[in-house]
Amino acid sequence: MKKQLKQSKVSIRRFVCVSILIIGLSIFSSMRLNATTVSYDPLSYSSLTPHDPISITSDSGFEVFPGSGTFEEPYVIEGYSIITTTDDNGIYINSTTRYFIVRNCYVDAVWNGIYIDNVADGTASVINNTCSNNGNKGIYLYYSNNSTVANNTCSKNRHGIYFQSSGSANVINNTCSKSHFHGIKLDNSGSANVINNTCNNSGDDIFFSYSDSSTVANNTFANCGLEIIENTLDAYISYTIENNWVNGKKLGFYTNLDSTIISEPVYGQLILVNCTNVTVRDQILNSAATGLCLYSCTHSVIINNMCCNNNGGISLYSSVNSTIANNTCSNNYWGIYLEVSNCSTVTNNTCNNNNREGIVLGYSDSSTVANNTCNNNNELGIYLWSSGSSAVINNMCSNNRWVGIYLSDSSSSTVANNTCSNNDNGILLHFSSSCIVIYNLLQENGGYGLYLRYDSDNTLVHHNNFVDNNLGGTSQAYDDCTNNFWYDTETSEGNYWSDYIGEGSYPIDGLSNSVDLYPLDEPVKFSTSETKMFFTFSLLIVIVPLLLLKLFSRKRLKTA
Secondary structure (H helix, E strand, O other), X not given: OHHHHHHHHHHHHHHHHHHHHHHHHHHHHHHHHOOOOOOOOOOOXXXXXXXXXXXXXXXXXXXXXXXXXXXXXOEEEEOEEEEOOOOOEEEXXXXXXXXXXXXXXXXXXXXXXXXXXXXXXXXXXXXXOEEEOOOOEEEEEEOOOOOEEEOOEEXXXXXXXXXXXXXXXXXXXXXXXXXXXXXXXXXXXXXXXXXXXXXXXXXXXXXXXXXXXXXXXXXXXXXXXXXXXXXXXXXXXXXXXXXXXXXXXXXXXXXXXXXXXXXXXXXXXXXXXXXXXXXXXXXXOOOOOEEEEEEOOEOOEEEOOEOOOOOEEEEEEOOOOOXXXXXXXXXXXXXXXXXXXXXXXXXXXXXXXXXXOOEEEXXXXXXXXXXXXXXXXXXXXXEEEOOOOOEEEOOXXXXXXOEEEEXXXXXOOEXXXXXXXXXXXXXXXXXXXXXXXXXXXXXXXXXXXXXXXXOOOOOEEEOOEEEOXXXXXXXXXXXXXXXXXXXXXXXXXXXXXXXXXXXXXXXXXXXXXXXXXXXXXXXXXXXXXXHHHXXXXXXXXXXXXXXXXXXXXXXEOOOO
């Protein structure tokens, strides 16, 4: 009870601080305006004065504009319509020390709309402008600390508003829409205040890259959300993220939870940091940036969630011993992504029609990917890189544009009982030695059913069904490596090849000149075999008790 009361007091203090900050920044912005805002029709811009691109590279360049360059009387660049098809920037201000405001302008330039470069701390204000159709950034601040960007509209740019190496920024009341990459991005620009902004449509997320100690409050996201990339756990925890909304639902940002169940479907996006024994279930996290993000969490259970039409469906970073089960992650950029998350289990998920991969594991050794459906992804069905000693079992990977199952630098792994059909290549091993590839159905892949290349040595391949792969070619498999065995060395049984002529060995394409010495006359009936039952049973006896233990030992998170 005392802990809950303490947390409640902390939340109240944070809310009060953020509210005071918003009021203070609003007053500050009003002081900087120092004049009546020009009113104009945002469609016709009829009240604006056409003007050539503006380039100011020293304090003397301001002298043609009203003002004196002090805090109380900044130089004012105001009321212009700047449209250029030849100059890179609409308004460019570089290496100045005087105070200035750019306000009430419309800018459409080849590259950047308004570009503020290396100006003195706290001297720049960009207020109430419209920056549209710029080839790169609508508003761009570079090495310009403590600047204010407020009440602007940025649409149809590559990036809407972009701060680079420009810390302590005040980004308030802006609207960003139809950006190709990010609505608002802060790169190496910590201690920022990003408040009361509206970001609309896919690609208009607010993105923080190495910009810790920032405040993100009262922002509204429609079909987008919040992304954060940091190097350390302390940096993630340093953010203050409160009262933001994604598609009319809460943006949940939680740190340091322990033994908690999050099951109430009130979130539009969820971000968990440094949590232990947390279960996230039954959420509908669609059309956000990444639906569900975990950073440095352990023993998590992610179960029965729907994460569709996002940039990413579910992502885990430095989150070991996790279980991701029974989720639907389709029509995202990628479905499920794990990085530096050893000993994790990804099972019974549906990851179809993603723009890149269905399921990705990177630097996640000793993990299991089992019983998933990964079809119709634009690149790969299942992709393991630098994730050795892992198992890829009982998955369906069909109609993926490139490869059904791809292992790169993932040695000592097992690929068994999978169905890979109608991909470019069924299974591909790259720098992945000492693997076992058994009891897979590899059917009607445009290229090879199985492709071994670049030091994928000492691999054992047997009891797979190769059916109608690489039609018109000389072999259904390819081997560029050394010391691979295309048969069971104990039983002297190889693989079934639909184009085997019934006599002698079966040749394998590739520089190694490998052969299957003991090709099978009949397809392997492994769909109901003891082998598949063994793999399924093995998974069940490991996963089910783990899930039950985690679920019944956790408390539910209460939401306001």
